[in-house]
Amino acid sequence: MKTTNRPLVLASVMLAMFIGAVEATIVSTAMPSISAELGGFSKYSWVFSAYLLMSTVTVLLYGKLSDIFGRKPIFAIGILLFLAGSLLCGLANSMEELIIYRFVQGIGAGAVLPIATTIVGDIYSAEERAKIQGYLSSVWGISAVTGPAIGGILVASIGWEYVFWVNIPLGILALLGVMIFLVEPAAKKKPTIDYLGALLLTVALSGFLYWLVEGGVGFAWLSAPSLLLVSGAAAVFFWFVQVERKATDPMMPFDIWRNRSILFANLVSLFTGIILIGVSSYLPAYVTGVMEQPATVAGFTLTAMSIGWPIAAFFSGRLLIQIGYFQTSLLGGISLVIGAVLFVLMQAEYGPWWAAMSSFFIGVGMGLTSTAFIVSIQAAVSYEQRGSATASNIFMRNLGSTIGAALLGSVLNSTLLNYFRSTGQNFTLNSVNELLTEDGRAALPQDAMDFLQEGLAQASQNVYGLTAVFALISLLLIFGLPRKRGMSGNGQ
Incomplete structure (x- = not known):
């Protein structure tokens, strides 16, 4: 009887997680070049939001489908969609085209991270998972935050298109590894897919995201369009909750949320997702535009996060066994606060080393918490619910990143617009494009650049x-x- 080749499946899963996570952030340091070539700084946040929205909306559906049909076929569909989107992104001729292709990428990405993580939960025991999930969290951390550094190098050497195309050979390798070397049990459940739930969640999140991105920019916060959008999104989400409670096989099984390990891990993941996207998306613009550093240095400030993340994830697996989920997560939460406060205190004259130190503490916090949460959640449910439970945590972190990209992008844009209006200067959001490249800054008069x-x-x-x-x-x-304490700490 053929058995799973665990080392090769693990290697394939880690590669899949690398490309899935890196794509959320790899465009960060490439965005100044992309924005300069394609135009449209006002649509800057949509390049991130489009990808995050679709990967967030689809992650729950993919998790449920993998519980019904098995991990391999759903993983294959997700990877192929993701690679198609990557190819198209590199061919984009306008910011609008790029945003559309990022939607396609995001639809595929929704399958990559949760199913890769679930596969590891399937093939390793609870005790082994603490160590293995540490490796996976390291990969996720390294990819998520070295993405900007890789992006900076690719942009400087061969062009921004390769920020997207670099995924293609890696994705093919990951797909082949899982399809050939993973052996999974035959599906036992009769397929019942919650299409209505998936549609309602997509509509609700899309409406809410559009409200966050365009609020204060495309329309006033206190206006009829604003009220219509937010109330409509809330109403559709309420409908979604009602549908899920009555569904035979809901896309989001709310019963798993009664477990305290899952409930609070997912709530924390929502906010850590906001923190991660806030740092990775907007730090490069500050380092290049205000500190006047090149893209490679901006990438370095985020790469510091990739040093803290894998180190913390490595020790997190061991801390879980020694001191338990709560103490390990608490250490991570403290580190996140330290990193965030350091960012608040940051001034341009402090230089990129201060930004790198702040990123390092955020990385330590993410490494400790993400590992602890996945291990505790997978230990709290059966095989039949593992895909959905794992997807619920990744959904919440993605939702946080989606909300963060939109909310923080709106804060950035509205602050700039208010600043321009209050000073009476004739600048637009697209004027900020000039700060993001050395040539652009050189072309600006000194007083305009200072302003x-x-x-x-x-x-x-x-x-x-x-x-x-x-x-x-x-x-x-x-x-x-x-x-x-220990590996049994999954209280209800």
């Missing part, structure tokens, strides 16, 4: 102030986790 840099600095400070608030909320929520 724009001050505006971008103020807007960035508002973004990091809000990020610090979310870090504090994360720390407080961690106190809701069960406090049993």
